Each structure stands twice: as C-alpha cells, then as structure tokens.
Amino acid sequence: MYHSIYGRNRVERAIMMYKNQEPNGYIKPPPGSRTFRELGITANFTLNSLYVEDFENPQMPSRKFIVVRSQKFTVERPKYYFIQIKGNFIDLVSSNRPGTYLGYCSCKDYSRRCKHKRAIEYKIQNNTYDFRVGDTIEFLTLNLKF
Numbered sequence: 062m063y064h065s066i067y068g069r070n071r072v073e074r075a076i077m078m079y080k081n082q083e084p085n086g087y088i089k090p091p092p093g094s095r096t097f098r099e100l101g102i103t104a105n106f107t108l109n110s111l112y113v114e115d116f117e118n119p120q121m122p123s124r125k126f127i128v129v130r131s132q133k134f135t136v137e138r139p140k141y142y143f144i145q146i147k148g149n150f151i152d153l154v155s156s157n158r159p160g161t162y163l164g165y166c167s168c169k170d171y172s173r174r175c176k177h178k179r180a181i182e183y184k185i186q187n188n189t190y191d192f193r194v195g196d197t198i199e200f201l202t203l204n205l206k207f
Contacts, residue, residue, distance in 0.1 A: 145165045
C-alpha cells in the first residue's frame with residue numbers, strides 16, 4: 062500500500078517531490094512561507110516548488126540548510142526536513158554533482174542519498190539523472206532545429 066501511495070522507491074518518491082506531484086489520494090500542499098526562528102531562516106514554497114523550497118530567496122546564498130516538506134504534509138502534522146549544505150549554496154547549485162555538497166538530512170532514513178537529498182539534486186539538475194548511480198531515467202523531448 063505504501064509504495065502505491067508514495068512511490069516504489071527513494072528515486073520515484075524524490076521524482077514526485079521534484080515534480081510537485083502529491084502522493085496518490087492526497088491533495089497538493091499549499092504555497093506559502095514558513096519561518097524557522099531556531100535557524101534564522103524563512104523557507105518559501107511556491108506553485109513551482111511545493112516540496113523543495115524555492116531557491117529564488119534572497120537568503121539562499123548565506124544559508125546552511127535547504128528545507129524540504131514531507132510527502133505527508135497535508136495528511137499529518139506539517140513536517141519539514143532540513144538538509145545541510147556543505148560549503149556554500151552557490152557552489153551547490155553550480156555543481157555537476159550537487160550531491161557532494163549535501164550533508165546531513167534530519168529525516169529518519171539514514172541512507173547516504175535519502176529522497177529529500179535526491180529531490181534537491183533533481184531540482185538543481187533540472188531533471189537530468191545520474192546514469193552511474195542507477196537512478197531512473199526520464200526521457201526528455203528535445204526540439205532541435207537544423
């Protein structure tokens with residue numbers, strides 16, 4: 062049952078989050094902002110960024126964490142996960158291998174690349190998945206002009 066609601070594996074769940082697709086039978090989380098006083102940050106969630114916070118935030122260059130909403134956000138108490146940025150945000154979003162700039166995630170999945178980290182990586186890479194790590198490949202349509 063869990064797999065049919067949230068996705069079959071970490072990769073599929075991360076893709077759903079990256080694409081702003083709510084789990085089967087759930088409603089989409091609303092856009093909005095949330096301030097986390099303990100960290101001194103405000104995370105913005107827009108229609109184009111419902112699970113992984115919007116990077117068009119003036120705070121981002123100085124941030125040490127990225128905020129990701131739980132897939133269960135609309136059915137349980139709203140939950141947020143905090144993923145550490147190793148180094149700085151500009152290096153993270155400029156990298157061909159953004160995963161190397163992602164540190165600790167506050168979720169209970171102690172996998173090196175939990176779905177929250179993967180969703181951030183996919184957002185940065187704009188849907189280009191890494192063949193070497195065995196991620197699901199999604200084919201993009203190209204409009205080529207000759």
